[in-house]
Amino acid sequence: MSSGDVRLANHLNCVAYVKRLLKKDRDVKKILRALKGENWDIAIRCLRCEGDAFRGGYDSREKSIVLCENHLQREDTIRKTLKHELIHAFDDDRGEIDWDNPRDLARTEIRASRLSGECDLMSEMRRWSVHRWPEMLRERWARKNWEDSCVLRRAAGSVFSSGTVGSKEEAARVVKRAFDMETSADRSPL
Numbered sequence: 753m754s755s756g757d758v759r760l761a762n763h764l765n766c767v768a769y770v771k772r773l774l775k776k777d778r779d780v781k782k783i784l785r786a787l788k789g790e791n792w793d794i795a796i797r798c799l800r801c802e803g804d805a806f807r808g809g810y811d812s813r814e815k816s817i818v819l820c821e822n823h824l825q826r827e828d829t830i831r832k833t834l835k836h837e838l839i840h841a842f843d844d845d846r847g848e849i850d851w852d853n854p855r856d857l858a859r860t861e862i863r864a865s866r867l868s869g870e871c872d873l874m875s876e877m878r879r880w881s882v883h884r885w886p887e888m889l890r891e892r893w894a895r896k897n898w899e900d901s902c903v904l905r906r907a908a909g910s911v912f913s914s915g916t917v918g919s920k921e922e923a924a925r926v927v928k929r930a931f932d933m934e935t936s937a938d939r940s941p942l
């Protein structure tokens with residue numbers, strides 16, 4: 753296939769999966785229902801993203817979600833990325849986020865990582881090279897909730913790439929503090 757064909761195939765693939773998820777996925781439908789209850793509309797777009805840093809994003813000003821069609825080719829990863837971004841949209845809709853405040857960002861990133869399913873075991877195994885699986889498994893099982901090490905790591909990565917903190921260490925600190933302050937995990941609207 754030519755590169756133009758690949759681009760077109762990626763786009764059509766992403767659009768078809770999104771369409772199916774909007775119609776059939778229980779969690780996606782639940783979040784959308786919670787948003788639409790307030791007559792709140794959201795645009796979901798499959799686009800080509802430059803660079804390798806992002807899989808998707810939520811734009812609070814435009815009320816839109818972008819899914820990076822060149823990085824997301826499997827239905828499962830599209831589902832998890834879409835759910836992640838929809839959780840940000842839901843938190844935005846609740847009026848809980850000042851997007852320039854790292855503490856608010858940490859809270860919504862923790863929820864998005866936890867509720868999207870991106871920290872389940874299969875997703876983690878795909879991210880880690882095989883020779884590091886024992887390390888990853890040890891880290892996961894050292895915690896009461898075995899997904900927490902992934903949630904903390906991914907939320908810190910997102911807070912750092914938002915540019916609201918000066919270093920990766922600061923991002924990790926802000927996320928850990930937000931995480932420790934939770935009295936119980938807020939799973940709304942799921």
Ligand SMILES: [Zn+2]
Nearest residue numbers: 836861864910
């Ligand atoms: Zn996020």
